[in-house]
Amino acid sequence: xxxxxxxxxxxxxxxxxxxxxxxxxxxxxxxxxxxxxxxxxxxxxxxxxxxxxxxxxxxxxxxxxxxxxxxxxxxxxxxxxxxxxxxxxxxxxxxxxxxxxxxxxxxxxxxxxxxxxxxxxxxxxxxxxxxxxxxxxxxxxxxxxxxxxxxxxxxxxxxxxxxxxxxxxxxxxxxxxxxxxxxxxxxxxxxxxxxxxxxxxxxxxxxxxxxxxxxxxxxxxxxxxxxxxxxxxxxxxxxxxxxxxxxxxxxxxxxxxxxxxxxxxxxxxxxxxxxxxxxxxxxxxxxxxxxxxxxxxxxxx
Numbered sequence: 001x002x003x004x005x006x007x008x009x010x011x012x013x014x015x016x017x018x019x020x021x022x023x024x025x026x027x028x029x030x031x032x033x034x035x036x037x038x039x040x041x042x043x044x045x046x047x048x049x050x051x052x053x054x055x056x057x058x059x060x061x062x063x064x065x066x067x068x069x070x071x072x073x074x075x076x077x078x079x080x081x082x083x084x085x086x087x088x089x090x091x092x093x094x095x096x097x098x099x100x101x102x103x104x105x106x107x108x109x110x111x112x113x114x115x116x117x118x119x120x121x122x123x124x125x126x127x128x129x130x131x132x133x134x135x136x137x138x139x140x141x142x143x144x145x146x147x148x149x150x151x152x153x154x155x156x157x158x159x160x161x162x163x164x165x166x167x168x169x170x171x172x173x174x175x176x177x178x179x180x181x182x183x184x185x186x187x188x189x190x191x192x193x194x195x196x197x198x199x200x201x202x203x204x205x206x207x208x209x210x211x212x213x214x215x216x217x218x219x220x221x222x223x224x225x226x227x228x229x230x231x232x233x234x235x236x237x238x239x240x241x242x243x244x245x246x247x248x249x250x251x252x253x254x255x256x257x258x259x260x261x262x263x264x265x266x267x268x269x270x271x272x273x274x275x276x277x278x279x280x281x282x283x284x285x286x287x288x289x290x291x292x293x294x295x296x297x298x299x300x301x
Contacts, residue, residue: 001122001157003129009051010130014122015301016044016113017153018180018264018271020219021212022233024198025163032149032165033195038172038212039114039150040159041301042180046115047104048082048122050130058083058101081116081147085123088143093133108293110188112265117150124155141169159300161212174220178300179280181253184269184293185245194266198238228260228273239267246270256283 003010021038028034082103090097101123107115124140127133137155144151149166159172215230240246246263249270253261260273274280280297287295 001125001154003126006049009049010126011047011049012122012126014046014048014107014115014118014154015041016107016115016118016182017041017150018182018300019112019233020227020231020262021215022235022265023212024234028165034164035166036161036163036212037166038159038161038215039153040175040178041154041157042182042298043301044107044113044182044296044298046107046119046122048119048126049102050126051100051102052098052130053100054098056083056086056097056099056101058103060103060105062105081120082123085120085143085147085151086127088146089124089127089133089135089140090131092139092143093131093135095131095133097127099130108184108188108269110190111184111269112189112263112267113182113269114150114154114265117148118154120144120147120151121154161216172216175300176219176222176224178224179274179277180298180300181258181272181274181280181283181287182264182269182294182296182298183249183272183287183290184295185243185249186291186293187243187245187268189239189242189266189268191266193242194235194239197241198235201238201241203237224273225259228258231260231262231273233262233264235266236263239263243268252287258283
């Protein structure tokens with residue numbers, strides 16, 4: 001994440017993420033779950049802009065149509081995370097939070113794509129730059145872990161294996177270019193409801209053994225088809241009990257002869273790993289006729 005000058009304002013792009021592996025290892029104190037996950041940022045971006053002003057103000061708009069205010073209530077969660085991030089940084093640095101913040105949303109909400117967390121990480125970086133605070137990356141990382149589980153990942157940048165609640169970030173270098181189709185049903189799934197369903201399940205097994213190391217090794221060799229066999233999400237079985245879309249999309253992607261497919265995060269977005277950019281675009285077009293919120297062809301950053 002790098003701020004850039006746009007006229008008299010400063011702007012930063014906040015990417016979405018995909019989980020190519022997600023394992024629930026146990027339960028931590030405070031009701032949190034201990035996770036191990038391989039995440040990659042992808043080229044679906046929110047856009048955050050800061051312009052100087054005396055008071056703190058945040059305006060949220062739909063990316064494709066900035067004048068449509070009817071969609072703004074959908075993004076109240078991201079609204080809170082952006083404001084929480086800049087206020088936390090201001091409090092820590094003992095400065096007054098200022099400026100007009102404009103957030104254009106493109107990352108779907110309740111999709112497991114990390115839009116709110118990415119926006120919060122972007123807000124930390126942008127405020128640190130625009131306010132001239134100059135906190136180190138480590139100082140920002142400590143603030144990021146207070147805001148949300150995925151925020152440290154986005155702050156670190158690049159693919160990574162994240163553990164604990166997500167705050168333990170280990171860079172995962174050497175990954176190849178991959179092409180994806182991200183299908184987001186109109187009905188989202190809340191993280192809380194999926195984990196609650198998971199906790200109640202007696203049978204939490206998944207068909208393919210969970211092995212993050214094997215997945216990472218295959219990806220680094222460029223063997224994406226082999227890696228697809230190791231792509232698993234422990235929460236998917238719980239999400240399937242809450243939404244019929246998970247099974248329907250899984251069947252669709254299986255018939256597309258893609259390299260792998262799985263749910264990302266706690267859903268409800270479902271991801272197909274494609275053989276090429278052309279196949280990704282073709283499959284996304286096929287899904288455009290479905291009753292989905294969105295079907296996007298993208299690649300890892």
